[in-house]
Amino acid sequence: MSSDDPQAAQDFHHQFDKVWGNPRGLLALTIVNHTTIGLRFMVTGGVFFLIGGLLAMLIRTQLALPGHDLLTPEIYNQVFTMHGTIMMFLFAVPVMEGFAIYLIPKMIGARDLVFPRLSAFGYWCYLLGGIILTSSLVMEIAPASGWFMYTPLSSAVYSPGPGSDFWLLGVTFVEISAVSAGVELVVSIMRTRTRDMGLQHMPLFVWYILAMALMIVFGFPPLILGSILLELERAAGMPFFDVAGGGDPILWQHLFWLFGHPEVYILFLPAAGIISTILPVFCRRPIAGYRWVVLAIITTGFISFGLWVHHMFTVGIPHLAQAFFSAASMMVAIPTAIQVFAWLATLWNGRPTYEPPMLWALGFLFIFVAGGLTGVMLALVPFDWQVHDTHFVVAHFHFVLVGGVIFPLMAGIYYWLPHFSGRMPHRSLARWGFWLTFIGFNATFIIMHVTGLLGMPRRIYTYDADLGWDLPNLISSVGSFIMAAGVAACLLDIVLHFRFGKSAERNPWGADTLEWTTSLPPSAYNFATLPPCPTRHPLWDNPDLQSTIEHGHHDLATIDHGRRETWGSDPITGKVREIIHLPGNSWLPFLGAVATAGLCISLLSKQYEFAVAAALLSLTFLLRWSWENGAHPKAAPNAEVVEGDPPLHSRTHDGPGLWGMNVTLLANGSLFMSLLFGWFYLWTVAPQWQFPEQSPLSANLFALAGIPLSLALLWFKTIIKHLKSETTKRLTQQLWGISLLGTIHLASLIGLYVLAPLNAQKSAHDAVITVMLLYQMLHSGLAVILTALQALRVHKGYVGEMAPYEPMVVERWWVYTTGVFWLIFIAAIIMPPIWNIN
């Protein structure tokens, strides 16, 4: 359609609604649309923020006076542990992801994220995992070892109850959501930008989210691995972190902070993205130094992975190694400073107007810069030794996290509020909210630096009256209640504005980015037609864009085929390459997440038979999900497209699934590399590490098990070559043959494992080998199942030369599985006898 007739435009949108619309009632559980999922993430995160905030109030009330007995020591430990855990895992990361999930497709001119069912699955995992974790608090059996769960305090000996298990299983469950969002955002940004949106035209927020998503992909797996290992130690007695068994508790700290420090930047980068989006709009000029900011984003993304040991300066690491990490910790301030200078230059050269979002943005600048400076102080080893584990550190990271995350988040909420609701906030109430929060925050945390310098340690539930800590603690506690009043005012404003807020005009702030071309609030499909975007400021360059989009003047204006479609484009230039067809609403993500929650609860209650059943059920739902793809009747059985348009992605050799698999394997590879790191770390550092006189695994038999695996991979590669040249013969039989080879390999591996004299409960060496073998078996088993499913799909006519894309996705899995197998062979079997430095 391309008409300016209002009735025709209405009919046109009605047709789109039929295909894209969200159901109501119980069927709302099937929604996969990014707008709804993004809002669900944000609202759920908001609820967890309030719970975490109430816990903070309890902490401050307890510490307001010396000798206060509001909380017992045991409950206090649970309260501060859950405050940190909820704020980091259940509030900050999910809310940032919610923002990204909601905004990214709209900013890049797409109708949805590229894997909508994955977004929905991630949300349900987050919600259910969050409920499981928080329920422990209500039952008074919450984790109590601090949000970083250091061993041996969190191990079965010193934390015998289920608290640590709640943390380890609950957080791992929630992290499924983070990693799935990371994969989805990377692929969506790289492959679904609208026509002509080259890398050089991407809004800065999109650059920030791309970096954040990649950091999640690499940064979360070390903690997932650490949590699995610690849970195995607690539940099955495998001594990864127990010195007597050849393990080392410091390994946990490495794995935790390998995740934990990048995590700070995973939170900061999207927050900085919000600031870089808002400032130019309210300064009425483009951001100063776009390329410098992109450089700073890339640099921060990398260097933040080289800082983790600065959390461990007091554990006894050689001074020179500390100096390496100290230097990296100071270096990361440079890209951050580049961004701060770009923001200041934008303010300096612009004509700023001080609307509520700008107040929060300026508050951020003040607080975050102060927090960054104390960060540089803490990067200095001698200073860090002095204030380690004191309230100085608590004050520092609240300056960074509240200043660097919550203030920008509030700026973003106020900025995009008209987008969420179609209504404007109340200026006066918004200002009250800001000033109370700003004053309360500074009253709480500026003085807390002094409390720390006076020597008050973290994580103590009370203190004596004669230590000089009384007054600063009282001021902090009063400040925290002022801050809580500020948050309450903001909450009131946000809730009331849905009912009483003035209707928002289109593009009420005069923004430049594509998300403001949608209706307010947006329809489920964002854009009726997809506009080209060869510029960084589409709405400033073409203020009529909203109208031309709505009246069908742009691309993909056809909907009578009934498919949900968006552009698939070149990752660099943004040239259109194919039409990506997206799946519709489905029960499968919800059911898959419920089954996974069942697995989590079964493990918590040590009902391992139920755990196996729940895992199989979850796998069944996920495989069914993979079944409804490509040329399946519920996906895109009809490949017809409008003349002149590119083909559907499932009919090409490339597509988002291939990218999704690659990015997933990067995350998987990060987990495997962490496992190898653990192996080499324990080997070289653990004081009681022992190699057995003879390896429990025979090198010859292990290598023999790898032969059918390698042959299967070679065979698969031949099939792909033939698929690409359209000369395939007997595809079904060939895929069954590969599956059979994989089965022979898997059976040999299981045989090796059963026959090997491994004692995983006695020695860390055997425990790590056991985990490696189980990891390999899981991958080999999945390779067999996925290939067998491909054979069935070819038989059904869903895959073949007309739709050759899926086997290419599965082939990547075979490449990874084979690579991992031979790496294990080298690291665990070949290397120890020839290079035993222990």
Place this chain on the structure above:
Amino acid sequence: MRSPLHPVQLTLGLIIWALFFIVLYASLSIACQQSTISESTTPINGLSVGLFIFTLAVTAGLLYQARRVWRLLQKNRHNPAANQPTSCRAPDEFIGRISVAVYLVAALACLLSGLPAIFLKPCI
């Protein structure tokens, strides 16, 4: 991917820095397990010198890469034979400029990370 203007260049410099950093930390940790090195009391020994030379070598490599990408960018700008409209060259120009800066940042990061090797005793 071998082209100096391939998008992988946007991150290659810092990927090299990351690998350098891992090798630096790992080689120090492993070497300090050897009694001959860990018991050495001199501020400069074979390990320190080795780490410092390694640092200089990687830094020099990164600077060379920065220069290579920069020269190619200049050549593309002044070479009408590139035969492409400006709009087509824009992604190359964008990628090239940022890549040069990334190589320079990575070189600086390598140098700063490895410099302490000649000032501090390695295994204390």
